[in-house]
Structures are given as C-alpha cells and as structure tokens.
Amino acid sequence: MARGPADTGGVGNDLLLSLVVVTALAFDFTNGFHDTGNAMATSIATGALKPRTAVALSGALNLVGAFLSLSVAATIASGLVDTKLVTLTVVFAGLAGGITWNLLTWFLGIPSSSSHALIGGVVGATLAAAGGHAVKWHGLFQKVIIPAGISPIVAGLIATLGTYLVYRISRGVPERTRGHGFRLGQIGSASMVSLAHGTNDAQKTMGVITLALIANGTVGATASAPFWVIVSCALAISLGTYMGGWRVIRTLGKGLVEIESPQGMAAESSSAAVILLSSHFGYSLSTTHVATGSILGTGLGKKGATVRWSVAGRMAVAWLLTLPAAAGVGAASYGIAAGIGGDAGVIVVLVLLLAVAGMIYARSRKTAVSHTNVNAEWTGSVAPPEPEKVAVAA
C-alpha cells in the first residue's frame, strides 16, 4: 500500500508529504510545551530557577538531547501497527488526533502523555483505514499500556524513598543552607530530565516523519531518519519547550503537591533514572507519567506534605482517556479525509484542525497562565487570577 491509489497522483504526493511533515513538526512543538513541566515544574515551584530561565535551559537541553541518540527513532510505529498498511493519510490523521488531544489537555492544565496521544492517534487512524488486524495489539499492551501503568508507580516509589532519605539525612542541616544546596542539586537533576526528554520524545516525531517518508517511497523501508528530519525535530521540540506550557507547569509544580527543593531534587532524580533505564530496555514510555508519579511520590515521602488527590485523580482519568480519545480523533480524521478523498480530504482535515487549535488558543487567552503568575497560590483551578467558582471537586 506504500503507493496505494489514494496517495498517488504525481504532484499530489509531494504536497501531501509536505503537509504531513509540517503537521508532524507541529505535533513535536505541542509535545515540547506540553512536557516542559515534567522537567522544570519543580524547579520553578521552589524558585531554584526563574521561570523564564528554566524554560530556556530546558529548551536548550532538549535540543542537545535530540542529537545524542537515534536508536529508538524507527521503533515508535513499527512495533505497534503494520507499517505496510500505513499511508500518508493515515499518518496525517494520526497526528491530527495527537495534536488535538495535546492542545485540549494543555488547555485544561492536565499533564497527559504526548506519546500516548501520538500512539493513540496513529492506532486509531490505522484502525479506521485497515481494520483491527493492522494493529499489533500484543505490542500495544506490552510496550505501551502495561508500562504506562507500572512506570508511575515505580517512579513514585523511588521518589518516596529518595525524599524520605534526603530529609532524614539532612535533618541537622539548617533550613536555609539546606534549601540553598538542594536548589543546586535540583537544577542538575532537572537538566538530566530535559536531556532525556529531548532524546526520547524528539525521536518519536523523527520516527513518524521517517514512517511518512517510507510510506511515500521517498526513502527505503529500512532507512533511518535523514539529517534534516533530525534537525527540524530537534528545533521544533526545543522551541515548544521554550514556549513553556505554563498551565501544565502550574498543575505539576503547585497543584499536585506543595514542593520544597529537597523534594524537587528527589523527584527529578527518580524521573531521570526511570526514563533512562526504561528507554534502555526499549519501552517508549511517557515522560509525563514518570514525572507525575515522581512528584506524587515526594509528597508521600515527606511527613506532613499536602498531596491533592483530587488533582491526581483528574490526571489519572485523563491518562486513561488519552489513548482512546486520541484514537477516536485519529479515526474520525481519517474517515473525513478518506471520505472526501485525495489531497482535498487531507486539506479539509487540516483546516478543521487549525480551526480547533485556534479555538482552544482563543479560549486559553481568557484565563492565561504565564511566567508571571505560574507560581500563584493554588486555589483549585489552573488559571489563578479570576476568582472562579469551578472548584467543585477540590
């Protein structure tokens, strides 16, 4: 199906391919700002780094991280769907699903997994295009769903233990000295998470673009990511990170647990260790799940720390919804694109996608969260300034 009838048509191929590449880079960008908080939320919350310094540092390290390793770039889709059945339109529809879910959860300030959004979108579009047999369900469970359940628990346990030890050991050290020292340690550990994030997540988009190039016949089936793909993905995720997903940062840094610098350091160390180890064993797990588990763990490891379980519960619901919801949007996008047919169908979906993105952005301006108010007192909602009456669950 690599040159299936829907995708051929001479010039149309190149147009479609460039649309897919641009959409993939757009996804990479949303991936960046959606996940800034995984590395930097705790450092921003404790004042170890000024908000804008934090996002700049994280952006730079994501850029470096994207170049450090390329070993998992090709594996993102190949173990989960039958790549022979994947067309450009499928990839495009999958990305549309991923972007939509990422924007929606960002608007709600929920740190959900960008990887799951992408995988869900691609799986949903593949389902709609080729049916259930094109999806490698065993791979999906073994490599994505089960690790997603286990990883936050492991990260949480390690962070709980780390927090407990750190407080126990540094008990005799005066408060201010301790804060000062751990803020330095926090910057170091958060930097490691940023680096690991760049390596992991940028490669996922590289994998998708490579998949599109293979589907289009531009490169051979066993080709690795071309250099321009690596550079553009690295830049997109780094720029996205620099934009700072302030809404998500706020939830992670202020909403979930009130964090002090020793906790922040324990959380980021646990995240970095779990992310690096898991990707070593070939699990494309979500940095978001790991970071959230770690932050929750530090709340449990410190005596008397507040853990807002209602916020954690809302996140858990979003995590469960991520795969099916992104899959739904991906499948619907494919349905529309294939129903209309050809390039026109894809362009219609693109216009719809832009409209949805524009709407979410416009709504977000009304309750803006930025580097100026990201650390404001948590009152039960993502947006701090207006006294809202939405604090039902809180």
Added chain:
Amino acid sequence: MNSWVDLHALWQIVVIGIIAGAGLPALFAVGLRALNTGATVTTGDTDTDTDQIVGGSPVGIAAAAVCFAIVLAGIGWGIYFIVAGS
C-alpha cells in the same frame, strides 16, 4: 504473563532506579551535611542561621568532595547511557 511484562527488565529498572534515583540524592544530602559540619549547631527548624554552606571542618569538606564526585560520576554515567544508545 512473561510475554506481557518483562520481569527481567522490570526488576533491573527498580533496583538500578533505586540506586541512581534515590541513592544519588541521598548521597548528595550526605555531602551537604558533611560540608556543613562545624557551621551551626542548630537542630533543624530554627531560622537564625546564615546562608553558609561550607562549615569549615576539613574532614567534612573531604567527605563532601567524595560524595559530590560520586554524584557527578552518576550524572556522567547517565549521559553516557543516553549517547551509547538507550
């Protein structure tokens, strides 16, 4: 069961994760405490202390240097881990 969960990988992630993810911050705390020995002899939450980190005890400083060196080595190992093809 084993075709769903790779237990071999899982226990390694847990054990090495605990050593690196919880052990290194703990070691950092040990280093900080060692560095601080001799500075102020308060027991915790009093706010009368200064921002001074280095306490002045040579033994403490040496012990702290060892701790921080191990932590840095751990970070270096992590970066090597990424580059070597994680």
